[in-house]
Amino acid sequence: MNKTVNLAILASGSGSNAENIVRYFEGDPRIMVNAILSNKQNAFVLERAKKLNIPSSTFNKDEFNEASFIKKLENIDYIILAGFLWLIPKHIINSFPNRIINIHPALLPKYGGKGMYGDNVHKAVIEAGEKESGITIHLVNEEYDKGKVLHQSKCSVESGDTPEDLAKKIHELEHRHFPRVIEEYIQSHH
Numbered sequence: 083m084n085k086t087v088n089l090a091i092l093a094s095g096s097g098s099n100a101e102n103i104v105r106y107f108e109g110d111p112r113i114m115v116n117a118i119l120s121n122k123q124n125a126f127v128l129e130r131a132k133k134l135n136i137p138s139s140t141f142n143k144d145e146f147n148e149a150s151f152i153k154k155l156e157n158i159d160y161i162i163l164a165g166f167l168w169l170i171p172k173h174i175i176n177s178f179p180n181r182i183i184n185i186h187p188a189l190l191p192k193y194g195g196k197g198m199y200g201d202n203v204h205k206a207v208i209e210a211g212e213k214e215s216g217i218t219i220h221l222v223n224e225e226y227d228k229g230k231v232l233h234q235s236k237c238s239v240e241s242g243d244t245p246e247d248l249a250k251k252i253h254e255l256e257h258r259h260f261p262r263v264i265e266e267y268i269q270s271h272h
């Protein structure tokens with residue numbers, strides 16, 4: 083890798099994964115986070131971006147679907163989705179083929195698709211009586227949660243686990259694996 087690979091992170095919420103990724107690549111000359119973009123004006127991830135000195139901006143649905151949105155991603159090589167809830171429009175997928183990476187808080191193909199995010203996923207897993215859950219890190223295509231799987235890690239679901247308990251276990255897996263899998267995927271393609 084002779085030039086720095088620039089990442090943009092798209093996030094809708096508190097941004098703990100976004101911060102974790104930024105910190106992981108801090109000081110790395112090969113891969114760096116250049117921008118944090120959010121579809122929510124008041125998402126806590128924007129506060130984190132300020133503290134981390136990462137340029138950030140917000141956008142609405144119309145802007146996201148316009149071809150000109152790509153201008154926000156100038157000089158960006160990969161898009162990382164860290165708790166980002168909208169389906170990625172075709173024009174962005176076409177501009178970043180196999181260069182958009184998402185994390186999902188369950189073992190796909192189970193518990194994926196529209197509406198399956200956050201506690202909705204954990205509730206569904208517990209209600210179904212599953213013995214394990216985990217994370218799936220995958221490439222993004224035009225369908226929710228259907229892109230090629232890059233990595234899965236599992237955790238156990240104990241009887242009596244609440245969605246909050248499960249969320250905690252999932253967060254630990256996300257923080258442990260997401261930055262490393264991003265790094266390995268990028269290194270294998272450069």
